[in-house]
Amino acid sequence: MSLKIHSIAAALLVLILTNSMHMAAASTLVYCSEGSPETFNPQLSTSGTTFDASSRQIYNRLVEFKPGTTEIVPGLALRWDISKDGLEYTFHLRQKVSFHNTEYFTPGRYFNADDVLFSLNRQRNKSDPWHKVSGGVYKYFNDMGFSNLIKDVIKLDEHMVKIILNRPDSTFLSNMAMDFASILSKEYADVMMKAGSPEMLDIKPVGTGPFMFVKYEKDAFIRYQAHPAYWRGKEKLDKLVFAITVDPSVRYARLRTGECQVMAYPLPTDILSMKKNPAITVDEQPGLNTAYWAFNVRKPPFDKARVRQAMNYAINRQAILDVIYQGTGTKASSLIPPTIWEWKGIDNDYDYNPNHAKKLLVDGGYPEGFEIDIWAMPVQRPYNPNARKMAELMQQDLKKIGVNANIVTYEWGTYLKKSRQGEHQTILLGWTGDNGDPDNFFTPLLSCAASETGNNRSFWCNKRFDDLISLARIELDKQKRKKLYRLAEVIFKQDAPWLTIAHSVRYQPYLKNVQGLKIDPFGGIYFSGVSLK
Numbered sequence: 001m002s003l004k005i006h007s008i009a010a011a012l013l014v015l016i017l018t019n020s021m022h023m024a025a026a027s028t029l030v031y032c033s034e035g036s037p038e039t040f041n042p043q044l045s046t047s048g049t050t051f052d053a054s055s056r057q058i059y060n061r062l063v064e065f066k067p068g069t070t071e072i073v074p075g076l077a078l079r080w081d082i083s084k085d086g087l088e089y090t091f092h093l094r095q096k097v098s099f100h101n102t103e104y105f106t107p108g109r110y111f112n113a114d115d116v117l118f119s120l121n122r123q124r125n126k127s128d129p130w131h132k133v134s135g136g137v138y139k140y141f142n143d144m145g146f147s148n149l150i151k152d153v154i155k156l157d158e159h160m161v162k163i164i165l166n167r168p169d170s171t172f173l174s175n176m177a178m179d180f181a182s183i184l185s186k187e188y189a190d191v192m193m194k195a196g197s198p199e200m201l202d203i204k205p206v207g208t209g210p211f212m213f214v215k216y217e218k219d220a221f222i223r224y225q226a227h228p229a230y231w232r233g234k235e236k237l238d239k240l241v242f243a244i245t246v247d248p249s250v251r252y253a254r255l256r257t258g259e260c261q262v263m264a265y266p267l268p269t270d271i272l273s274m275k276k277n278p279a280i281t282v283d284e285q286p287g288l289n290t291a292y293w294a295f296n297v298r299k300p301p302f303d304k305a306r307v308r309q310a311m312n313y314a315i316n317r318q319a320i321l322d323v324i325y326q327g328t329g330t331k332a333s334s335l336i337p338p339t340i341w342e343w344k345g346i347d348n349d350y351d352y353n354p355n356h357a358k359k360l361l362v363d364g365g366y367p368e369g370f371e372i373d374i375w376a377m378p379v380q381r382p383y384n385p386n387a388r389k390m391a392e393l394m395q396q397d398l399k400k401i402g403v404n405a406n407i408v409t410y411e412w413g414t415y416l417k418k419s420r421q422g423e424h425q426t427i428l429l430g431w432t433g434d435n436g437d438p439d440n441f442f443t444p445l446l447s448c449a450a451s452e453t454g455n456n457r458s459f460w461c462n463k464r465f466d467d468l469i470s471l472a473r474i475e476l477d478k479q480k481r482k483k484l485y486r487l488a489e490v491i492f493k494q495d496a497p498w499l500t501i502a503h504s505v506r507y508q509p510y511l512k513n514v515q516g517l518k519i520d521p522f523g524g525i526y527f528s529g530v531s532l533k
Contacts, residue, residue, distance in 0.1 A: 032260035041202035059182035059207035068518035070436035086168035098229035118186035140180035143444035174435035236531035306364035312350035313357035332500035369402025383430030420454030432523030460497035
């Protein structure tokens with residue numbers, strides 16, 4: 001089915017949903033989201049689109065971030081104890097926490113330690129019968145080094161779990177608040193395994209979170225309803241609908257007409273008119289994100305550092321900021337946004353210099369240039385408002401140094417899957433931080449472990465770099481960690497597996513009758529605590 005037909009179907013759907021909302025339930029909120037999730041199990045993805053649709057509405061974690069902040073607060077764990085050597089974390093679990101009671105599963109017990117062991121051991125133990133279900137690739141768990149970090153997960157009793165680490169890790173609690181650490185139901189898993197359909201656990205989710213999954217139609221909608229037995233109390237919203245709307249202009253049109261009350265990722269060109277509209281609120285904050293262009297070092301000519309450096313000199317990032325971001329972004333001289341630890345870019349960043357780029361191509365053995373592909377995202381992301389237009393600007397810059405670029409794109413899920421498999425030459429992507437720690441950029445995006453899972457889209461593995469970020473993870477002194485990351489970034493810039501492009505401002509538009517919506521520093525969206533006036 002064409003994208004145009006999908007858009008028409010989605011438009012009809014939103015009209016039907018909106019009419020039903022006005023006639024029946026004033027507590028139904030429609031969110032115009034930007035794309036379809038890859039799965040409903042956040043353990044299997046690194047996509048914010050997937051997390052918004054799954055972990056942020058359906059699941060909880062042992063520890064969580066206080067809404068709108070980077071502060072760690074209790075989740076399914078009431079409290080936790082840390083041993084003096086930093087190797088043992090004992091989590092005291094909440095009691096009488098209910099899982100979702102859905103049309104396809106009726107829970108027979110409350111949440112307990114078995115669910116924690118199941119959720120972690122599925123990801124870490126290759127011998128676990130669940131490990132290979134739905135492909136068996138736990139990108140975040142492995143990219144964050146959890147497979148090597150966690151020595152054991154022990155059930156002390158029904159409501160107490162001990163996690164033993166192989167080494168101290170200053171990022172462990174923050175990482176445990178991330179989406180991949182969501183807790184799934186072991187009881188539901190057992191039922192699905194016995195029925196011979198284990199993959200249903202990842203398709204029809206059951207969690208402990210504020211909203212229960214009802215129905216999903218790819219590229220059209222996701223329907224949820226409030227979890228009546230939610231341990232934090234039933235939500236004021238009775239129903240929640242994600243109306244999947246790829247085109248940001250259409251999302252804005254639907255917001256203006258009230259077909260949706262909240263929309264994802266507005267175009268920079270629409271921000272001013274949104275702010276002038278008395279019916280719309282626009283929250284904003286500096287984004288915890290980085291947009292980048294990655295070079296697949298496994299494919300010529302990008303196996304040569306001089307060629308990668310030439311690409312960095314060839315692109316006019318200021319022109320990209322002017323045309324694409326229009327005042328809503330700043331040049332990324334670092335892979336880390338300045339909102340983390342007041343980080344500043346290093347001195348050896350690349351300036352726009354096409355003549356020097358040509359010289360580097362000659363030195364690298366390509367005096368006549370070459371032909372490449374630039375993969376451009378089909379969806380708008382918080383770090384990149386228009387990847388296609390960005391690729392076109394880059395195409396023009398590259399032509400000046402004798403490089404002919406073809407622009408390639410795929411449906412969002414396919415784009416992510418193919419690029420993780422290394423099918424691209426170069427790719428436009430980006431990252432929004434998940435926990436406010438620098439490690440969350442260095443390790444999942446550029447470590448050797450991440451090159452094996454494909455989340456490191458450059459497939460670049462540098463031992464000196466890897467050693468430095470490994471040392472930074474076990475170092476507890478912030479200033480010492482900062483020096484280690486600084487040294488690692490010097491190596492990253494010199495070897496140039498990426499061009500860092502921009503850090504963007506995050507905008508969240510919604511109608512004035514929406515109450516309690518907090519802009520998330522990590523780029524996601526949570527509807528717990530939201531109501532309609």
